Amino acid sequence: MSVVAFERKQNSGEWSQRELSTILAALSVATAPGTGREWETGTTEKGDVQFYLLSPLPDQACELCVSRIGDRYILEDGFGRLLFEHRNLDLVALHARAAVPSTSWLMVRAITLWCAARSAVHERAEPWLVEGEELFVQLVPQLAAFA
16 A cells, blocks of 8 residues: 655645734633733744734734644743643633733732831831830739739
8 A cells, every 4th residue: 555645734834814803802802902901813933823912012022822723722921831732722712811910011010009008007107016015014913913
């Protein structure tokens, strides 16, 4: 028996409208106008298509990447770590939605500022609290003598 090698069908270097709609629907919260995030598409050096979720300006770092290599979809984080891989784009899109932080960068900065202010106040007030506790420990036995 002889074997005939067929060339593998190459996907075109573009996303189909259905694929883009699926990815954008899953990431609709992340790409909402108030978030500052944007998205772009591109191709690898071998012609495989990629979808990038970019962080807000000025950095615009890649937060998430979805690639189509052959008939598989690859989901990676902004550092190139593999998060999920499957043939079904709907499953990959669900994992992409879960991988995107839901808290906006402004909220993260507000929380960080609050924690820093609270820590600074606590550091300033701690000596008073310690002195007050020591005074309380010294006075309680004397107050107990009056009772």
